[in-house]
Amino acid sequence: MRPGQCQFAADRDSLPxxxxxxxxxxxxxxxxxxxxxxxxxxxxxxAWRTFTGTETFxxxxxxxxxxxxxxxxxxxxxxxxxxGLRMARGGSGLFFLAAVEKAKFRRQVRPGDEVRCVVxxxxxxxxxxxxxxxxxxxxxxxxxxxxxxxxGDASSLKG
Numbered sequence: 001m002r003p004g005q006c007q008f009a010a011d012r013d014s015l016p017x018x019x020x021x022x023x024x025x026x027x028x029x030x031x032x033x034x035x036x037x038x039x040x041x042x043x044x045x046x047a048w049r050t051f052t053g054t055e056t057f058x059x060x061x062x063x064x065x066x067x068x069x070x071x072x073x074x075x076x077x078x079x080x081x082x083x084g085l086r087m088a089r090g091g092s093g094l095f096f097l098a099a100v101e102k103a104k105f106r107r108q109v110r111p112g113d114e115v116r117c118v119v120x121x122x123x124x125x126x127x128x129x130x131x132x133x134x135x136x137x138x139x140x141x142x143x144x145x146x147x148x149x150x151x152g153d154a155s156s157l158k159g
Contacts, residue, residue: 024083026094030056033076034083045084045119049076053111068109073143074100077133081119082149085129095129095149102132103145113137127151 021034039046051068058066075097082095109115119133132146 021083024086025079027079031075032079033072034079037080037084037087040084040087042085042088042124043121045081045088045117045121047080047084047117047119048114049080049117050114051109051111058111066111068113070103070105070143073105073109073115073135074103074145074147076115077117077119077135077143077145078131078147078149080117081121081131081133081147082129084119085121085124085131093151093153095151097147098128098150099148101146101148103143105143107137107140107142109135109137109142113142115142122146 021032021037022028025032025034027033033049034047035049037045037047053066055068057069057072061067061069078095078097114137116136117133118136119131121129121131123130128151129149130146131149133144134141135143
């Protein structure tokens with residue numbers, strides 16, 4: 001499967017027909033971290049990302065012992081949450097990560113690891129989304145965090 005191509009699980013008939021994650025997110029390679037979405041509704045998103053080892057950050061983090069950076073795991077969870085919410089509810093605008101809280105890293109993610117992100121939407125308004133997520137490798141939690149995203153377009157959120 002190509003990066004950014006959306007694949008659904010067996011219950012895909014209950015989800016909107018989307019063929020490409022790129023229709024849900026503005027991110028592009030090398031900063032698109034969602035491979036497929038298994039579940040997407042207003043309360044929960046389950047999505048996947050496999051880190052192949054070809055990602056550019058592995059060259060420097062760390063050359064002798066490559067590990068996915070923690071900030072990339074948080075970004076992966078946030079992208080999964082945003083893509084799933086957009087799939088479930090539609091809408092437009094960009095999601096800008098505004099705050100990250102309660103971040104914990106419990107297991108290293110290495111090249112070849114498949115990460116399952118389980119994201120819960122805690123609150124949503126027209127201007128913001130608060131979500132909490134866990135990233136798993138197998139049954140082990142690799143990372144968890146809560147985050148806040150502001151919703152807008154590039155011109156309305158310039159700092």
